[in-house]
Each structure stands twice: as C-alpha cells, then as structure tokens.
Amino acid sequence: MEPLLQQQILAEGAVLNTGRGRPSRPLHFAAAGPVAIGGEINVRHVAVTVQRLDGSTEFEQRIEVDNRHAAAADIVPRLAGLIRNAIAACGRNPLGIGLAVPGIVQDGTVVYTPNVPGLNGIRPGDRLAADLERPATDVAVDNEANLAALAHVWPHRLSGDDFVYVSGDVGIGAGIVIGGAMFRGRSGFAGELGHVTIARPGRPCPCGSHGCVEQYAGLHAILQTAGKRNLDALLHALDHGDTRALTAVENAGEALGAALASLINICDVATVVLGGSYATLFDHLAPAVRTELGTGVLAAARRPTQLTLSAFGSTAVTRGAAALITRRYCLEPNLLLPPRELTTGELLGES
Ligand SMILES: [Zn+2]
Numbered sequence: 001m002e003p004l005l006q007q008q009i010l011a012e013g014a015v016l017n018t019g020r021g022r023p024s025r026p027l028h029f030a031a032a033g034p035v036a037i038g039g040e041i042n043v044r045h046v047a048v049t050v051q052r053l054d055g056s057t058e059f060e061q062r063i064e065v066d067n068r069h070a071a072a073a074d075i076v077p078r079l080a081g082l083i084r085n086a087i088a089a090c091g092r093n094p095l096g097i098g099l100a101v102p103g104i105v106q107d108g109t110v111v112y113t114p115n116v117p118g119l120n121g122i123r124p125g126d127r128l129a130a131d132l133e134r135p136a137t138d139v140a141v142d143n144e145a146n147l148a149a150l151a152h153v154w155p156h157r158l159s160g161d162d163f164v165y166v167s168g169d170v171g172i173g174a175g176i177v178i179g180g181a182m183f184r185g186r187s188g189f190a191g192e193l194g195h196v197t198i199a200r201p202g203r204p205c206p207c208g209s210h211g212c213v214e215q216y217a218g219l220h221a222i223l224q225t226a227g228k229r230n231l232d233a234l235l236h237a238l239d240h241g242d243t244r245a246l247t248a249v250e251n252a253g254e255a256l257g258a259a260l261a262s263l264i265n266i267c268d269v270a271t272v273v274l275g276g277s278y279a280t281l282f283d284h285l286a287p288a289v290r291t292e293l294g295t296g297v298l299a300a301a302r303r304p305t306q307l308t309l310s311a312f313g314s315t316a317v318t319r320g321a322a323a324l325i326t327r328r329y330c331l332e333p334n335l336l337l338p339p340r341e342l343t344t345g346e347l348l349g350e351s
Helices: 002-006 072-090 124-131 144-151 219-226 231-239 243-267 282-296 313-331
Strands: 010-012 027-029 035-041 045-052 057-064 097-101 104-106 109-112 139-143 163-168 172-178 181-183 271-276 306-309
Touching: 002 010, 035 072, 035 313, 045 072, 045 313, 057 072, 057 313, 072 124, 097 124, 097 144, 097 313, 104 139, 124 139, 139 144, 139 313, 144 163, 144 172, 144 181, 144 271, 144 313, 163 243, 163 313, 172 243, 219 231, 219 243, 231 243, 243 282, 271 282, 271 313, 282 306
Parallel strands: 035 097, 097 139, 163 271, 271 306
Antiparallel strands: 010 027, 035 045, 045 057, 104 109, 163 172, 172 181
C-alpha cells in the first residue's frame, strides 16, 4: 500500500474511531489519481468518458453522427478528436483506452458489423492508437454490449452474478454474464440476440436469415411501425398517448420478450438489464416483455426473471470501455507504479 500512497494513487481518509481497537484511516483512490478513457463508436454517435480507478466519471462527451455509411478513415479520427479533448479536459495522461464497437471483435479485428460496415475487417484500436500517437497496446477493443455489461460488473456488481444486458438500438446485442464472468462463446459471437429467429417464415434480415428479432424489435423496426423519424419523436408520441406509437412499442416488447425467453430457457440467468434505446423506452416496453418472460420462461413459476433498467442509461458502453482498463490496473496494481531497478539481492532470489 505504501508505494501507492507515495505515488498519490491512493489517499487516506479521515481517522475513524469506532470505539474499539486502534483508530483507522480508510484508504480510497485519490481524486487526482490515474484515469482511463472509454471510447465508443456506434451506429449514430461517438462518445467518450474519462473514468477514475474507483469507477467515478471525470468527464464525458457524446456527439450524434451517422456512421452507417462512413468509412473508418472518417470514423476513427472523429473519435480520436473527442479523446484528445477529453485528455486536455482532465489534464493527465490516461492509463489506456478501451474502445467499444457495435460488432463482433476477434483479437482486435472487427469481423462482423452489419450496421457500421466501414469498420468491417479493420483493427480500429490500432488505427485509434496511431491517430493518438500512442502504442497499439494502449487500446483494447470489444463489442459494445459486452462492455455495457462489464459496466454492471466492474467496479461494482450492480446486477448480480448472472444476468443479460440487452443493448437495443438499430441492432440488438446482448452481453451475457454467468458466474460474474462474460460468456463470449468460442469465437466471440455469443450474445447475438438480435438474430434469434422469432418468426418462420419471417421478415428478411441483412444477416441473410429471416424472422430475426431485430426486424421486429430493433429501433429501426419500431420507428417504421410507429411512423416516427427518431427516438425523440417516438417518445413525444408515446407521452401523448399516440395509439400507433404505443402499439409499435408493445409489439416490439412482445418480440423482444419472446427472444429473451428462449435465451433464458437455455442459460437460466436471473436478471435482464435493458440499456441503450430500450432504457429510454423502458416504461412503455417493459410490460409486454414481462408478460412474455412470464409465459415463455420455464423457470418463471419458481423464480420470476427480474427485468431492470440500466442504471447508466446511455453511458453504460463508455463506462464499460473504460472499465476494461481500470479493471486491469486494479487487479494488477504493480502496473500503476513506475518501473524500478531490481536490487542485486532480488536478482539473486534472496529475500
Ligand atoms: Zn438477422
């Protein structure tokens, strides 16, 4: 602990005198201590957060931008600009950068991203590192739903040890956490909830299949059925009792609930956390999802599935991206200390 105090990474709190034993001084992470960056490239926005080691947020920014037809050469520098602003705002060099993308990532390469095809086949972490003139090892990349789920695991377990985080936007992704650990599958494709088939024969999906839940419960499908241009217009209509909008969201809730019931019948998680656009639509969406989970989940009679709203709203993804970095350093605090020369005694293995 002493070296971490000396480096002003940890700080001592006020003396606690409990009346029993010696007075103690609780330790906490210093407010001006190290920070990590969480970056997000998504279908309709890019975002950044600066996070301290205790998980608290020091700075965040998000800009709306349509990345559906953009090239990586445009998308990555835009995020790099946001990150430079964030570093300037917090005034210190970050430990590293976690990067979230809306697709499947294998060893740093984006292998499937139908909604932002400009990222397909590239290594966005390497490009971001090059733009920021940092070593490639400073940037870690993962799928956005996995990282949003991580935000509910680290540094605080907010949703228990077994849950599914569902990220609802144009696409629908899920981060599956079992026993406190992310379940990624053999090749990172676990949690592709959006492509669970709920109708046969069903609507065609860009993935090549038919009847995928994304075509019924994805944001694009909801807006089209409701006859609204964007989420704000949809919310306005819902708040004013627009029957078409209410029916569109209810239908989406039924479709989403049916897909989730299939998932829960297989992996038996206790809780579903709704995030992304689904967090915004939660009050209107949840009743139909709950009904489907009640009838479709075999275990529901013994233990109803908890359906909750993400505590982080639209910031879950960037928080989880930063947590990729903060978790690594908290689990290996030696990495936080400056490298030192080993003494002759240590080199010889003497204690
Ligand atoms: Zn599909």
